Amino acid sequence: MAARERSKKVKARTVLIGLVQMRSRENPAENLTIAAHRIVALAKRGAKIICLPELFLTPYFCQRRDKHFFALAEPIPGPTSHVLADIARRNKVTIITSLFERARNNKFYNTALVLSPSGKINARYRKMHIPDDPHNYYDEAYYFSSGTQGTVTVRVGGIEVSPMICWDQWFPEGARSAAAGGAQIIFYPTAIGWQREDPRGVNKAEHGAWQTIQRAHAIANNVFVVAVNRVGKDDHLQFWGTSFVSDPYGAVIAKASSTKEEDLLVNCDLSLIAQMRRDWPFLKARRFSVRKQ
Amino acid sequence: MAARERSKKVKARTVLIGLVQMRSRENPAENLTIAAHRIVALAKRGAKIICLPELFLTPYFCQRRDKHFFALAEPIPGPTSHVLADIARRNKVTIITSLFERARNNKFYNTALVLSPSGKINARYRKMHIPDDPHNYYDEAYYFSSGTQGTVTVRVGGIEVSPMICWDQWFPEGARSAAAGGAQIIFYPTAIGWQREDPRGVNKAEHGAWQTIQRAHAIANNVFVVAVNRVGKDDHLQFWGTSFVSDPYGAVIAKASSTKEEDLLVNCDLSLIAQMRRDWPFLKARRFSVRKQ
Numbered sequence: 001m002a003a004r005e006r007s008k009k010v011k012a013r014t015v016l017i018g019l020v021q022m023r024s025r026e027n028p029a030e031n032l033t034i035a036a037h038r039i040v041a042l043a044k045r046g047a048k049i050i051c052l053p054e055l056f057l058t059p060y061f062c063q064r065r066d067k068h069f070f071a072l073a074e075p076i077p078g079p080t081s082h083v084l085a086d087i088a089r090r091n092k093v094t095i096i097t098s099l100f101e102r103a104r105n106n107k108f109y110n111t112a113l114v115l116s117p118s119g120k121i122n123a124r125y126r127k128m129h130i131p132d133d134p135h136n137y138y139d140e141a142y143y144f145s146s147g148t149q150g151t152v153t154v155r156v157g158g159i160e161v162s163p164m165i166c167w168d169q170w171f172p173e174g175a176r177s178a179a180a181g182g183a184q185i186i187f188y189p190t191a192i193g194w195q196r197e198d199p200r201g202v203n204k205a206e207h208g209a210w211q212t213i214q215r216a217h218a219i220a221n222n223v224f225v226v227a228v229n230r231v232g233k234d235d236h237l238q239f240w241g242t243s244f245v246s247d248p249y250g251a252v253i254a255k256a257s258s259t260k261e262e263d264l265l266v267n268c269d270l271s272l273i274a275q276m277r278r279d280w281p282f283l284k285a286r287r288f289s290v291r292k293q
Numbered sequence: 294m295a296a297r298e299r300s301k302k303v304k305a306r307t308v309l310i311g312l313v314q315m316r317s318r319e320n321p322a323e324n325l326t327i328a329a330h331r332i333v334a335l336a337k338r339g340a341k342i343i344c345l346p347e348l349f350l351t352p353y354f355c356q357r358r359d360k361h362f363f364a365l366a367e368p369i370p371g372p373t374s375h376v377l378a379d380i381a382r383r384n385k386v387t388i389i390t391s392l393f394e395r396a397r398n399n400k401f402y403n404t405a406l407v408l409s410p411s412g413k414i415n416a417r418y419r420k421m422h423i424p425d426d427p428h429n430y431y432d433e434a435y436y437f438s439s440g441t442q443g444t445v446t447v448r449v450g451g452i453e454v455s456p457m458i459c460w461d462q463w464f465p466e467g468a469r470s471a472a473a474g475g476a477q478i479i480f481y482p483t484a485i486g487w488q489r490e491d492p493r494g495v496n497k498a499e500h501g502a503w504q505t506i507q508r509a510h511a512i513a514n515n516v517f518v519v520a521v522n523r524v525g526k527d528d529h530l531q532f533w534g535t536s537f538v539s540d541p542y543g544a545v546i547a548k549a550s551s552t553k554e555e556d557l558l559v560n561c562d563l564s565l566i567a568q569m570r571r572d573w574p575f576l577k578a579r580r581f582s583v584r585k586q
Contacts, residue, residue: 128580146580170573172465172513173581205542209512212543216509219502220465249498250505280463287421287439288466290581 013271015159017185017224018047018093019264020056021243021256023232028057028072032080035097036087038263043091045265048157051228052097053243054166054191055110062138063235069143073102077121081113089119094156098127098165098189100143107145112163112189114154123154127165128174128292137195137236140167150292153181159270166190169214169227173290179221179283180290184273186217190229193239207240215250221283222248222276224268231261248276306564308452310478310517311340311386312557313349314536314549316525321350321365325373328390329380331556336384338558341450344521345390346536347459347484348403355431356528362436366395370414374406382412387449391420391458391482393436400438405456405482407447416447420458421467421585430488430529433460443585446474452563459483462507462520466583472514472576473583477566479510483522486532500533508543514576515541515569517561524554541569 020038024031039050057080061069074080080099088095094116101111110127126147130140151174153162162178162185169188178186192210194203218225224247231241244255245266254266277283313331317324332343350373354362367373373392381388387409394404403420419440423433444467446455455471455478462481471479485503487496511518517540524534537548538559547559570576 129578131578170513170575171579171581172469172509173579173583176465177581205544209543212505213509213512216465216506219506220463250502251498282463285422285424286464286466287586288464288470288583289586290466290583293580293582 011271012269014267014269015048016046017226017245017266017268018042018050019226019228019243019245019256019266020050020052021229021231021241021262021264022053022056023230023234023239023261024053024056024059026059031057032083036083039087039093039095040091042263042265043093047093047265049094049096049159049161049185051187051189051226052095053228053230054098054189055100056097057099060138060191060230060234060237062140062143063237065139065142070108073100073108076101076111076113076124081115081121084113085115085119085121088115088117092117094122096161096163096187096189101126108143109147110140110144110165112165114156114161114163116156122156123152123163125152125163125165127168129167129171131167151177151181153178153183160184161187163187163189166192169210172217172220175217175221175223175225176290177292179223183223184270185224185226185268188214188225188227190227191239192229193237195236196233196238207242210240211242211244211252215246215252218246218248219250222273222280224248231257231259248272304564305562307560307562308341309339310519310538310559310561311335311343312519312521312536312538312549312559313343313345314522314524314534314555314557315346315349316523316527316532316554317346317349317352319352324350325376329376332380332386332388333384335556335558336386340386340558342387342389342452342454342478344480344482344519345388346521346523347391347482348393349390350392353431353484353523353527353530355433355436356530358432358435363401366393366401368397369394369404369406369417374408374414377406378408378412378414381408381410385410387415389454389456389480389482394419401436402440403433403437403458405458407449407454407456409449415449416445416456418445418456418458420461422460422464424460441585444470444474446471446476453477454480456480456482459485462503465510465513468510468514468516468518469583470585472516476516477563478517478519478561481507481518481520483520484532485522486530488529489526489531500535503533504535504537504545508539508545511539511541512543515566515573517541524550524552541565
């Protein structure tokens with residue numbers, strides 16, 4: 001086959017995405033206040049959809065097994081979702097993040113929310129792929145059950161978005177499921193880095209792989225991919241930062257610092273999606289189906 | 294989550310792979326002779342598995358709709374597979390390529406073969422994803438039916454390999470299916486390039502995407518990926534060359550020229566696969582199943 005000549009360029013249809021790359025402090029109230037200020041600042045600059053890192057409200061407690069951390073979980077709707085929904089409503093933006101959910105079925109989940117500009121919970125996605133580190137450096141499986149409801153795609157401000165969470169980003173099936181459901185932008189709130197005692201070469205290879213595989217989801221599905229990571233040290237971990245946005249060619253169109261907190265405001269031209277779905281019709285042409293187990 | 298500290302390095306288990314990046318001349322007999330010489334040369338240098346580009350036997354005829362080209366198809370087993378099987382046997386190597394198959398069901402397929410060192414057809418895979426260019430620069434759907442049998446993984450010299458073909462490389466499900474079937478190395482005989490009249494920027498973006506998505510298959514499945522492409526001009530097309538091998542981190546460990554015919558001999562340490570399947574157990578942890586439609 002040949003690379004396709006691109007169809008005649010269609011009219012641009014842009015949306016401004018805000019990425020809040022942050023480190024999380026000990027105090028949840030402080031993290032919520034910081035996140036709120038940064039959301040408001042991005043909204044003032046024109047962001048329409050703003051994404052926070054995974055479990056931004058607390059330090060990354062999954063590095064230790066401690067039953068006391070279950071007290072950090074909250075119902076959804078609950079105190080934090082109420083505050084975030086109110087911020088979304090006041091600032092006329094969509095907010096995407098993940099919270100530690102205490103569900104009514106007595107299970108605990110790592111749950112992404114899409115909070116609409118009208119102040120409602122527009123979508124709830126429970127992390128499906130829960131990492132269970134063979135080296136016991138972190139143990140998410142101790143805290144979280146796997147979501148069983150599959151991916152969720154929801155329309156916000158005329159744009160179809162799908163939130164997933166961190167380890168999900170290593171699984172092409174999740175991205176495919178989201179895109180088959182209509183997603184134009186996939187968001188991955190994330191908390192990923194390296195064990196500080198790891199050899200540097202391994203860390204570099206792993207960091208490269210993390211970017212490559214998400215860029216590939218963008219290519220395979222003709223979508224934009226937004227990864228919003230933590231940054232800085234937290235117990236054994238050094239988070240990678242480098243939050244980024246990939247366009248449907250897998251090109252990184254914006255990337256944050258590897259060491260500092262940073263807000264990114266990124267212009268995504270969604271007309272590229274329709275154009276590429278004509279030129280590279282992978283979604284239509286695929287000969288496999290993907291189903292949640 | 295955190296990038297994992299790698300398990301203690303296990304004993305290396307290496308295999309030498311040979312990539313024959315070639316341009317195809319008008320005369321099939323000439324192409325077969327050239328391929329044979331290059332296979333023998335790579336075998337003498339120690340290659341155990343040698344891969345040719347997609348449909349290496351002929352020019353890339355799919356750029357034109359012409360019923361006379363159906364005469365290029367042959368049964369499998371047939372004249373070309375016999376010659377290649379004999380070369381494999383005499384040189385104690387495995388050969389992977391694709392041929393234009395005229396099947397007994399009166400359909401035509403783009404079919405990959407794995408020819409064993411004992412001179413047998415060890416596996417036959419019929420290309421599932423057939424590109425159908427919206428701009429009519431090439432029209433594979435005019436010539437080939439889609440394979441309906443799914444991916445094939447086969448053991449050669451103690452190594453599990455799975456052949457797919459060209460456009461299949463844009464579909465993560467194929468790689469997943471192959472890996473779930475046990476593949477350690479996925480081979481993509483390929484004929485990809487760009488329309489010579491395309492803007493250079495688009496070509497660069499598409500070429501980048503082509504490499505990124507295959508590197509991602511290696512990451513998602515903890516396997517090696519081998520892409521063997523044509524090179525040079527052929528009618529409207531300029532093939533990209535840049536045949537490459539990706540390790541399970543998505544790192545390109547060898548890459549050929551973008552303009553010249555070239556043989557690559559690449560050492561792959563398969564112990565990395567077992568190591569990464571412990572550290573990054575994506576295959577085990579996935580929450581979706583992939584099935585051919």
